[in-house]
Amino acid sequence: MQLTLWTYEGPPHVGAMRIATAMEGVHYVLHAPQGDTYADLLFTMIERRSKRPPVTYTTFQARDLGGDTAELFKNAVRDAYARFQPQALLVGASCTAELIQDDPGGLARALNLPVPVVALELPSYQKKENWGAAETFYQVVRAFAGSSVPPPGTPRPERPAGARPRCNVLGPAALGFRHRDDVVEITRLLVQLGIDVNVVAPLGATPADIARLGDAEFNVVLYPEIAGQAAAWLARSFGQKATKSVPIGIGATRDFINEVAALAGVDPSAVLAGSPSRLPWYSRSVDSNYLTGKRVFVFGDATHAVAAARVAREEMGFTVVGLGTYSREFAREVREAAKLYDVEPLISDDYLEIEARIAAAQPELVLGTQMERHIAKRLGIACAVISAPVHVQDFPARYSPVMGFEGANVLFDAWIHPLMMGLEEHLIGMFRGDFEFHDDAAPSHLGHAAQARPEPRPEPEPVAAAAGSLVWAPEAEKEVGKIPFFVRGKARRNTEKFALAQGLATITVDTLYDAKAHYGR
Amino acid sequence: MSTATTSLSATAISGCGDAPVLRERGQREVFCGLTGIIWLHRKIQDAFFLVVGSRTCAHLIQSAAGVMIFAEPRFATAIIDERDLAGIADCNDELDRVVDQLLARRPEIRLLFLVGSCPSEVIKLDLSRAAERLSATHMPQVRVLNYSGSGIETTFTQGEDACLASLVPILPREAPGASPNLLVVGALAEVVEDQLRRLLEGLGIEGVQFMPPRSALALPAVGPNTRYLLAQPFLADTARALEARGATRLPAPFPLGAEGTTAWLQAAANAWGVSPERFDAVTQAPLDRARRALARHREELAGKSVFFFPDSQLEIPLARFLAREMDMRLVEVGTPYLHRQHLAEELALLPAGTALSEGQDVDRQLDRARTAHPDIVVCGLGLANPLEAEGISTKWSIELLFTPIQGYDQAADLAELFARPLNRRLRLKV
Ligand code: SF4
Ligand code: SF4
Numbered sequence: 001m002q003l004t005l006w007t008y009e010g011p012p013h014v015g016a017m018r019i020a021t022a023m024e025g026v027h028y029v030l031h032a033p034q035g036d037t038y039a040d041l042l043f044t045m046i047e048r049r050s051k052r053p054p055v056t057y058t059t060f061q062a063r064d065l066g067g068d069t070a071e072l073f074k075n076a077v078r079d080a081y082a083r084f085q086p087q088a089l090l091v092g093a094s095c096t097a098e099l100i101q102d103d104p105g106g107l108a109r110a111l112n113l114p115v116p117v118v119a120l121e122l123p124s125y126q127k128k129e130n131w132g133a134a135e136t137f138y139q140v141v142r143a144f145a146g147s148s149v150p151p152p153g154t155p156r157p158e159r160p161a162g163a164r165p166r167c168n169v170l171g172p173a174a175l176g177f178r179h180r181d182d183v184v185e186i187t188r189l190l191v192q193l194g195i196d197v198n199v200v201a202p203l204g205a206t207p208a209d210i211a212r213l214g215d216a217e218f219n220v221v222l223y224p225e226i227a228g229q230a231a232a233w234l235a236r237s238f239g240q241k242a243t244k245s246v247p248i249g250i251g252a253t254r255d256f257i258n259e260v261a262a263l264a265g266v267d268p269s270a271v272l273a274g275s276p277s278r279l280p281w282y283s284r285s286v287d288s289n290y291l292t293g294k295r296v297f298v299f300g301d302a303t304h305a306v307a308a309a310r311v312a313r314e315e316m317g318f319t320v321v322g323l324g325t326y327s328r329e330f331a332r333e334v335r336e337a338a339k340l341y342d343v344e345p346l347i348s349d350d351y352l353e354i355e356a357r358i359a360a361a362q363p364e365l366v367l368g369t370q371m372e373r374h375i376a377k378r379l380g381i382a383c384a385v386i387s388a389p390v391h392v393q394d395f396p397a398r399y400s401p402v403m404g405f406e407g408a409n410v411l412f413d414a415w416i417h418p419l420m421m422g423l424e425e426h427l428i429g430m431f432r433g434d435f436e437f438h439d440d441a442a443p444s445h446l447g448h449a450a451q452a453r454p455e456p457r458p459e460p461e462p463v464a465a466a467a468g469s470l471v472w473a474p475e476a477e478k479e480v481g482k483i484p485f486f487v488r489g490k491a492r493r494n495t496e497k498f499a500l501a502q503g504l505a506t507i508t509v510d511t512l513y514d515a516k517a518h519y520g521r
Numbered sequence: 522m523s524t525a526t527t528s529l530s531a532t533a534i535s536g537c538g539d540a541p542v543l544r545e546r547g548q549r550e551v552f553c554g555l556t557g558i559i560w561l562h563r564k565i566q567d568a569f570f571l572v573v574g575s576r577t578c579a580h581l582i583q584s585a586a587g588v589m590i591f592a593e594p595r596f597a598t599a600i601i602d603e604r605d606l607a608g609i610a611d612c613n614d615e616l617d618r619v620v621d622q623l624l625a626r627r628p629e630i631r632l633l634f635l636v637g638s639c640p641s642e643v644i645k646l647d648l649s650r651a652a653e654r655l656s657a658t659h660m661p662q663v664r665v666l667n668y669s670g671s672g673i674e675t676t677f678t679q680g681e682d683a684c685l686a687s688l689v690p691i692l693p694r695e696a697p698g699a700s701p702n703l704l705v706v707g708a709l710a711e712v713v714e715d716q717l718r719r720l721l722e723g724l725g726i727e728g729v730q731f732m733p734p735r736s737a738l739a740l741p742a743v744g745p746n747t748r749y750l751l752a753q754p755f756l757a758d759t760a761r762a763l764e765a766r767g768a769t770r771l772p773a774p775f776p777l778g779a780e781g782t783t784a785w786l787q788a789a790a791n792a793w794g795v796s797p798e799r800f801d802a803v804t805q806a807p808l809d810r811a812r813r814a815l816a817r818h819r820e821e822l823a824g825k826s827v828f829f830f831p832d833s834q835l836e837i838p839l840a841r842f843l844a845r846e847m848d849m850r851l852v853e854v855g856t857p858y859l860h861r862q863h864l865a866e867e868l869a870l871l872p873a874g875t876a877l878s879e880g881q882d883v884d885r886q887l888d889r890a891r892t893a894h895p896d897i898v899v900c901g902l903g904l905a906n907p908l909e910a911e912g913i914s915t916k917w918s919i920e921l922l923f924t925p926i927q928g929y930d931q932a933a934d935l936a937e938l939f940a941r942p943l944n945r946r947l948r949l950k951v
Contacts, residue, residue, distance in 0.1 A: 059547075
């Protein structure tokens with residue numbers, strides 16, 4: 001048993017719903033009790049989809065358990081087929097139905113419906129949402145593309161002379177962070193490179209589209225969390241290579257263009273020369289000087305977290321002070337990346353642990369999920385969302401990809417917006433007694449509502465608590481209070497560290513400034 | 522699933538003449554009882570709700586709560602994992618460990634509810650024994666109770682019923698020979714509680730107690746001299762438990778709308794022998810105020826049609842309010858369960874011929890709603906946007922649990938919840 005306050009991922013059948021809902025022409029019959037229908041709201045409320053997810057729940061009750069829940073399931077499949085006339089059915093169990101072991105796959109097949117049935121076995125007590133999405137997509141790909149797999153060892157057919165290279169774009173799903181817009185941006189980029197998109201999947205794909213996946217020469221894997229497993233099978237079955245770079249940020253987008261161009265055998269130079277993003281210039285413009293060395297803590301799914309850390313350091317000039325992910329399946333990638341920034345990787349889905357780590361790192365900006373948005377709010381730190389899980393406001397009405405060149409523009413805006421403007425930061429430093437430039441003032445462009453004092457936050461445990469003996473002299477305490485809040489925690493911590501190292505018992509105003517001189521910035 | 526289990530029974534309903542009740546047993550698009558934790562944990566401020574369940578249960582609560590408003594809420598889930606199921610770990614030992622961990626973190630907690638879920642029930646984890654054991658360990662600091670919020674046993678608001686019913690056995694016994702005392706049962710917003718208390722005191726009924734209490738240390742006393750008024754229509758088990766303690770229910774409609782509030786207060790007034798003059802003196806001014814405030818909304822709502830999907834069990838009292846005070850037309854009033862005794866007064870007030878349905882087959886009900894094309898549909902969160910996209914205005918039923926809607930001074934707020942979506946549709950030219 002694990003004590004859980006908030007969960008980063010839903011159960012694996014929610015991952016399956018993300019695939020079913022993204023696709024066209026499939027229907028998912030889920031053996032589940034009524035409460036599990038809450039999952040519909042993820043799609044209709046959070047993602048604001050205008051249609052119900054294509055999911056039928058059996059909603060068995062306690063009184064059915066003694067009787068025939070299997071019959072109930074079969075009726076639900078039959079009714080769902082009759083009503084929705086899907087081209088294929090997905091069937092499976094949620095956590096509760098897994099315990100009653102009704103074998104949804106066998107029951108559904110026994111009905112001899114005239115459409116394929118994909119049976120999903122998603123161990124709810126072991127796995128989570130992203131795994132469920134990946135497994136479902138993989139099963140769907142195998143089920144529909146399996147019959148066109150050539151015998152092992154068959155070489156890929158040569159591209160007919162004059163034909164444009166073709167690829168699939170894999171991974172975008174329902175409820176994904178900016179998937180909808182990323183697909184548009186990346187498709188545009190591929191077209192510019194002279195590459196045709198064969199199939200985008202699962203988003204918008206029918207079972208018939210999935211059956212055509214083998215026609216492409218290679219696969220663009222936008223979200224390895226969802227499409228990695230299917231892409232590996234496609235590589236084995238059709239000899240299709242898959243992209244490794246995820247085009248988030250300028251550098252990664254350029255890497256991606258080079259990689260795709262090599263796979264397709266096209267010349268990327270024109271597209272690279274174009275590089276139509278404002279991020280490089282905006283980052284170099286003098287106004288951005290104040291961004292230098294801002295401490296950022298990055299947390300999210302592995303793909304977005306690793307990508308964001310690179311953008312933060314190389315393209316914004318920040319300092320990465322924390323990097324982590326909630327997806328254990330991708331812990332290795334995050335551990336590798338953490339070495340680049342010389343930070344201890346945080347692999348955890350324990351909200352309280354993550355909160356403690358963020359508090360201890362004292363970042364000036366948190367790049368995270370909606371969970372970290374709340375942590376940051378509580379700690380009074382600026383935050384931008386970079387990864388699922390997200391809330392309704394992270395499905396913006398405007399076009400806002402995070403991939404490709406336009407995606408880089410979006411990142412620049414989204415991450416800079418929550419921070420203090422450069423001059424404003426100085427003004428607060430200079431006029432901290434001013435009633436409007438007071439200590440806890442929020443960035444002025446965020447309006448008055450945002451100026452409410454942050455909720456009372458637990459001051460991060462002073463380093464001294466361990467030593468027990470260190471005290472702040474009243475004047476030093478007063479002086480540290482004059483430091484703007486967004487650097488106060490760091491100043492306090494550094495001073496205490498410094499005092500301990502010096503073997504001091506009392507921190508005076510001089511200790512404070514000695515520490516400042518010692519650590520500099 | 523659907524056709525075979527749908528039946529029309531010609532049971533007569535008093536106010537509705539011979540209106541049949543459509544009983545359906547298909548897919549139910551309703552949350553489970555765990556949902557109640559979202560409001561209950563705000564209500565009883567020193568209580569903590571520990572769901573013993575799966576990741577699904579944890580995900581349900583956080584998704585239904587919408588935004589995570591509270592950095593550290595007073596609820597959590599002990600997620601059962603494969604080690605527990607495979608018997609590698611003993612579920613009871615694991616639970617004890619999790620509870621220790623939790624209580625160490627939250628020393629201010631006085632009352633801990635272990636909340637059962639579908640998985641805990643299917644694996645037959647005995648939470649009542651666990652609660653006894655944990656109480657023995659943690660009393661007097663923390664008392665541990667248990668109830669089921671599982672989706673195989675409970676629907677949405679029934680979770681509150683199960684929670685309150687679990688509290689009844691620990692309510693202190695009223696003093697021997699106590700004079701008659703009034704208990705108001707069902708979670709209400711504090712502002713509503715305070716208003717109702719003032720009105721009841723105005724009628725001369727002193728020492729009114731509310732359940733659930735705001736603190737686990739302020740449990741109301743109960744006994745044969747307790748008369749109780751239900752403030753919510755979904756409290757069947759709680760009522761039964763109170764009666765087992767000797768309390769007597771004062772039958773009444775629910776305090777929704779001006780008329781409902783008056784009738785509800787009247788039930789108490791009758792039991793306490795309050796004179797009609799005094800009743801009028803106390804209620805007339807707020808009643809007039811409520812009527813004035815409602816008049817504005819009636820202009821917008823009168824003649825409009827409303828269709829209730831079954832969700833909160835508030836449907837029948839709401840339908841009564843909308844039909845009688847707002848002159849709306851009732852197309853279909855669905856409820857997950859029809860508790861005839863508790864709703865007898867409400868049913869009597871419904872317009873004759875109201876189409877009632879109990880249970881659900883969501884796809885068939887959607888068909889009926891599309892055919893009827895009502896002006897507004899009251900439904901759960903999963904259905905609202907798809908219906909809006911089809912051109913039908915909706916009101917989320919869960920909002921009715923999170924908003925103060927009972928009593929005179931909230932009557933217009935209640936009407937406004939229905940008027941706003943219609944008004945919005947009129948404004949929008951896009
Ligand atoms: S229906 Fe059952 S399994 Fe689903 S969330 Fe509710 S209690 Fe948990
Ligand atoms: S039906 Fe009768 S016994 Fe049951 S709760 Fe209502 S009044 Fe009490």
